[in-house]
Amino acid sequence: MLTFSDYFSEKTSSENDNYLTDVFKSLKREMAEDKVGYYNLPKNSKKILTDLKLIDADRFSQVVIIGIGGSSLGIKAINSILKPINPDSKEMIFFENSDPITISENISKIDKEKACFFIISKSGSTIETTSIFKTLINHFNLELDNAKNIFAITDKDSSLSKFASFHNIKEFNIPLNVGGRFSVLSAVGIAPLYMAGYDVAAILDGADSFTDSFFRGDENHLLKKANYLYTNSKQKSINVVFSYADRLDNFTKWYVQLWGESLGKIDKEGNRVGLTPIGLIGSVDQHSFLQLIIEGPKDKIITFININNFQNSLSIPDISLKEIEKTDFINKTSFNTLINEQCKATMQSVTESGIGCDTITLDKISEHNIGAIIIYYELLTSLVGVMFNVNTYNQPGVELGKQILYKNLGKK
């Protein structure tokens, strides 16, 4: 279960109700007209499971992912969060960056006989992904024809799709109306996470419940939050997600892509708009970034995420250290309590400093909760995208760099 609270410093007026209804209707229309496909993924992706159950997953003990951006961030986020409650899940190895040291190190971790390889690219020709795939084919002497240990996830009719057909490699498609950074609940996330041993049906159920509830009109806090973020976007252009759990680190990276790349746009009137996402981890970043939040320019809005029950009972032992007795007051407290009390205290210090914030509490780490929080952030992004009057689902700004790269590397 997710619980939401907000402590926004400026209240949004009720005059906005009609406006918010219009924004809500925009999303409903996008869904009805099948323009934006991710709204239906929680329901539609269950069909992938039928396909996946035909694969002999037990023969693999490693799941290798070759993908970058939207083709890896969501998978990493879910794997990181669910691993502690699924200790028997398979090792996942991620090849993303073109960093030669990482690629070499990752190669040394792979046992060819036990590994399955997912090559994931929406466009089918992402340069990092194809280059690394070639490197793995070469290094492990991978047999391509009828390969049972290689899977492709890509758009229908992409070059990668045609490659897979040519070699009779099992292929999963990303719906054409689902953008890369909104694709984690498509085959992109579902297939490799299933192979790794996660209960992906429960992830989809969590996402489905929240999506249904939202479109029924039962999640108005989301509209209110979108409106607060949008209304204050000029003065408070930085949105911090401060997560109190180490294993939410990859989730915050997924959020950074979703938020930054969806909203950082030239709007339909030619203005540069956008909100800058920052992911922090507590309590660690209380010792790093918090000072700037509290005393620096008031240009930030903070969302605290915490987990009520870590399902871990480790406690601070009742030991008194000579000369450090002043810390004894905390003895016998569980670390679960400590980290949540730190979140609460930091949140309170932020609100007392007059900085707008809200909280999302997961009652525990669960597949259901992860599904829900993913769709929560996707819906929030879509709402703010409508308010900004941008195309939330493209990324034209990254093309120039690609063209320069191809030119410099001598592509004809």
Added chain:
Amino acid sequence: MLTFSDYFSEKTSSENDNYLTDVFKSLKREMAEDKVGYYNLPKNSKKILTDLKLIDADRFSQVVIIGIGGSSLGIKAINSILKPINPDSKEMIFFENSDPITISENISKIDKEKACFFIISKSGSTIETTSIFKTLINHFNLELDNAKNIFAITDKDSSLSKFASFHNIKEFNIPLNVGGRFSVLSAVGIAPLYMAGYDVAAILDGADSFTDSFFRGDENHLLKKANYLYTNSKQKSINVVFSYADRLDNFTKWYVQLWGESLGKIDKEGNRVGLTPIGLIGSVDQHSFLQLIIEGPKDKIITFININNFQNSLSIPDISLKEIEKTDFINKTSFNTLINEQCKATMQSVTESGIGCDTITLDKISEHNIGAIIIYYELLTSLVGVMFNVNTYNQPGVELGKQILYKNLGKK
């Protein structure tokens, strides 16, 4: 060797020369008056080596760090960067956060007979650090009196220092005029990195050369950059460090603390000032944050960091994949070349979009270069701190949260 270039969109006028000279003199004065101690660490910390050489380091194969913020970020940064060229260095295990899952996982990695434990806290009573230390004492039944496997790093006369004296535990001190986030070149970084097998003398040499050069007046580009960042701080309040190497990830986290916590302040006239630091990794974040940089609000200045020579020859094999032949133009290119070309192309796309940026190129991964880039960023921080008219070296904003925590946890 480090090479610096800038492509700042607005030139700073030469009228500022006198002003910059004054700022430069402020730092010289801080050094001469011994107000700010980190300027002298590259020279002074060499004395710690004499002490360290008396320890039988060979008996340990794991170095456990218990510290948070300034007591861990710098050590992690250097360890991450230097590990690939020091494959025989010892495993370092970091206990930072109060996250119970991480603490439990880290405990399971420790072999008590082979591990040495560094407890690091400038104040001596950091709540995460003392709580975790108690947990380790309890779990491993650590003998405290005359312990040869425990080391304390703290301020002279702190509670932790008195604790160490009481038990006859070897102690290293942080100079009182060196703040936590400026302390990596003090015993905080030098002692554990030495124990892990790194050539800390070479790190200090690199830092020393750059410091000398700066105070001789030979690094004027640093003054110019500080001035550019300060002059544009209202409109361009976000400073992105975009590093093209996975192993610079922890370096960017160290930078985020240094920059955010030093400059995010109420200035001497009562204004909230500061610059928001963001760390990105290329090429990965080209698929995440770049869109926002290129098309979003022009509120960012970007610094690209790249490494000329990764000392790794992994290349894209000369394989043509059926239907993906369009990627063949890149075959036979090394990943070392690819990642640097990606950095160059992204930098060019950023400048062509009219966004100010500069580059720092490390000719290779080396102890010398890491020492130099650390002191480079510390000096840059001090310069901008003078310009902002803030106390660069304190962090009053984090106290409120601590007080609330202590009250809620029942401290008398």
